[in-house]
Amino acid sequence: MISKRMLLAGLGGLICLPGAKPARAALPTIPMARHEQAMRRAIEQGKKNPYYPFGAVITEAATGDVVAEGFNHAHDNPVLHGEIVCMNDYVAKHGNKGWETKVLYTTCEPCTMCITALIWAKIGGVVFATSLEGQRKAGMEPFRITSQDVVDREDFHKPMLLGGVLAAETDAMFLNRKRY
Numbered sequence: 001m002i003s004k005r006m007l008l009a010g011l012g013g014l015i016c017l018p019g020a021k022p023a024r025a026a027l028p029t030i031p032m033a034r035h036e037q038a039m040r041r042a043i044e045q046g047k048k049n050p051y052y053p054f055g056a057v058i059t060e061a062a063t064g065d066v067v068a069e070g071f072n073h074a075h076d077n078p079v080l081h082g083e084i085v086c087m088n089d090y091v092a093k094h095g096n097k098g099w100e101t102k103v104l105y106t107t108c109e110p111c112t113m114c115i116t117a118l119i120w121a122k123i124g125g126v127v128f129a130t131s132l133e134g135q136r137k138a139g140m141e142p143f144r145i146t147s148q149d150v151v152d153r154e155d156f157h158k159p160m161l162l163g164g165v166l167a168a169e170t171d172a173m174f175l176n177r178k179r180y
């Protein structure tokens, strides 16, 4: 379930709700069509692993250009979630800099490991499709702690966070994935 608060935070970036700390990420306003375009690229990545279709891309917020990509390799190494593979691809191509103007798109809500890595990087924004609840409905067992929980509890850096983009498509993709 995507909370109204998450959607507002994602759409506004700087919207301050009662009780919420002000977001620090200063990104340009990104139209929903561009979010969806980037998410389609993340879905393409996800489909490269038909068993666990977790895919991600990183875009330059101002232009929407895809600057890094990756998909889940956790079968080989437990930390190689799609987001981490994508972050590694980013650093390999661009170095460990420029994160604040970038947005990572991922087919599923980042786990606590991945959202924490993205916070350490001080990335500008994180957009996901399927929620942890959607992942659960597809028969997987995600951690119960949401990305929003981590962002809310940690003051180190607060990226823009938006969930539910193209979730109907990715929910079906996870539900219909290949099973071992």
Ligand SMILES: [Zn+2]
Pocket: 081, 082, 083, 110, 111, 112, 113, 114, 115
């Ligand atoms: Zn993860």
